[in-house]
Amino acid sequence: MPSPNERPPRTAWAGRGEILAWAFYDFANSGYTTVVITAVFNAYFVGAVAGGGPGAWLLWTVALSLSHAVVLLIGPWVGQTADETGRLKPWLGASTALCIAGTAALGLVGPGELALGMALILVSNTAFGLGENLIAAFLPRLVPPERLGRTSAFGWTIGYIGGLLTLLVCLAYVRWSQAQGGDAADFIPVTMLIVAGLFALTALPTFLWVRERPGPLARGGYRTNPWRRTLQAWRDARQLPDLARFLVCLAIFYCGIQTVVALAAIYAEQVMGFSKDQTITLILVVNLAAAAGAWLLGRVHDRIGAVRTVAVTLVGWLVAILLAYFARGEGMFWVAAFLVGACMGSSQSSGRALVAMLSPAGHEGAFFGLWGVAVKVAAIVGPLSYGLLSYFSAGNYRGALLATAGFFVVGLVLLVGVDERRGRERRMRFTPGLDGPA
Template sequence: MPSPAEQAPEQGWAGRREIVAWAFYDFANSGYTTVVVTAVFNAYFVGAVAGGGPTAWLLWTVALALSHALVLVIGPWVGQTADENGRLKPWLGASTALCIVGTAALGLVGPGDLVLGMALIVVSNTAFGLGENLIAAFLPRLVPVHRLGRTSAFGWTIGYLGGLLTLLVCLAYVRWSQAQGGAAEDFVPGTMVIVAVMFAFAALPTFVWVQERPGPLARTGYRTNPWQRTVQAWRDARQLPDLARFLVCLGIFYCGIQTVVALAAVYAEQVMGFSKDETISMILVVNLAAAGGAWLLGRVHDRIGAVRTVGITLVGWLAAILLAFFAREPGTFWAAAFLVGACMGASQSSGRALVAMLSPAGHEGAFFGLWGVAVKVAAIVGPLSYGLLSYFSAGNYRGALLATAGFFVVGLVLLAGVDERRGRERRNRFAQEAGGGAG
């Protein structure tokens, strides 16, 4: 069976080149997540900029929480405005440019520059989050329902490969700098410039070849102020109970995912005693496993369904957390990191595909705005809860990690009540009543 990138266009849907161009945005922006949030700048901020210790962990999680809170407020408004005017790319272009500039500016942050470092993380991560929402909203406009799972998985797979390539280039630069006697404050700024440049070039295919496919304009009820828009979108989601339940479910288990993404490298260095090279190597393995997990379960996804696929990954996440909690030597922690990667790619890919599958035609931007709300609430609650637990327990990082497993347990319970077939029927009914047609 051909991959999404190999299939010919049908009935006005996207063809090979356009799907690859769409996926290249995942390739482009994954360097930001991998190097800035997961592998390099987070550990640099905690250890060098903020001086280490529970307070430094808390400040890092606060900066992330502020950025996600901004996306939480702005994201639904941007998505619904894009629905109304039928154009996603101008908004995507603006958020991309802001993220690239903010990332390059992180190169100016040195030891003790707490305010500057936190401010630039808030700016760049807010822009990243808006772009993530917008590129996801293209998905149901590119391919029909029966291709959503594999196409989403293709994007995630390409994305993790992009993060891997960016990290490899940064690793080569770090080792070169260390060979010249450079310390973290010497080579981390250079890695930020590398990420920004690679993001800019890799995103170009998306803006050149991906076409706008405007859905029917959202009904008049959406033409309100941003806060009313968010409330209206959630009211509409309540007419789609399976979508609404899954958005809540996703928001909860993403608390765990976001915690691991934001703090894995810091945990490896501060708790397991990994060197910078070992940490970057570990993140390389995580990205490879994530690409493989997204690709493999993307194939399984369209056969067994998104709900079962997400359920499998949540069980895997629980196993990974327990492995990391009990790890006292590097081998066990490496095994946990590999399992985290495999589950990360698959859970994110299947989650995005299920939201696309259950979102009514013509309202994708609005409902992916709510998807962004769920993800950003998780990005606030998860890492911040870890930071607070670590702070008030005087640095009990292992206990804080074990508490993270609770997010995946609750996610499994809520997932059990999501019915994929019923959700698609409600989706089509909603689209017909709103004048959007059945997708």
């Protein structure tokens, strides 16, 4: 009788069409992060809705942090419950619908409407975060361990292409609107509808063609109340010290990643003096570099291992932040942006693949819920720390950026203690409900 922690037989793995359908969710939801969080709505919120200045930066980071705090509280519960029912797609469908509706509603936010803007970011970004956890939990159910790196990289690559195409459509409309004499209050509502519509359309392949593959928990498993299940999942992680250490490591270096994602466009406009067109072009370049970085290092990942791949990207992040800090002209800043993109795609892809590799079979939803906790803690601490540093330093945005490099330094130090081979062995001996090593 096979061990409950063994992966499904090779005949049960997904074919190319199903993997493509899974990756299309990354394609679909990347438009939200690219246009709403990174390139368009964030700058509109800070400049028009909140009136600009350090206080406006702080309000934007507070709105994001609140949404991530909600995901932090309920994400593991959703993942654990999905494991027990054996069905991820109903939860994914609910979070997707809520994110799409919240994104479309952002078009109603006008200058000065702070409460409405913050409330809708809270709703839409919470739903996005839950969906991100759930789609990641499909990964180890689709492919064998030796293909996790390239498959995760494929998803991220497709995702960045999706974000890029969504941004291009929005850019075309923005330029048309500006040619007609329109300003941000005229074109922002339509770009939000574009993002919501493309999200809904391109997420359909995932729901139509990706199969559910229930794990052992769907046939038994935990039967405690939802919050105790979440706490048990964290206690269970003590049997998996390499996974637990990497989740802490990931939470720290993701503080830096989340800060850059949330504030790059605002920094470009308010510190480097970029125009709206230049900022959107900058984000296009970052997405292209991210897609290339995810694809190229996805090939390297399965040869040199996830830990080494993540280490390479963290060094790249440090170099990129130093370049951006010292940049006084556009040239050096463009180089930093390209390097950020390349490291962003590969670090996120390799991190997700390593979590999948070290998670016990049938418990992916629970442990990707904990992965979501790590990511959301980072999304709270990183941008909020930048906002607070900027606010209390009276707008010293460069100094706040330099402080962000510390997250990557600490991440590198913690990464040294993660052993992939030992982690895979621990996964095979995992028994739910035990607090210590099996």
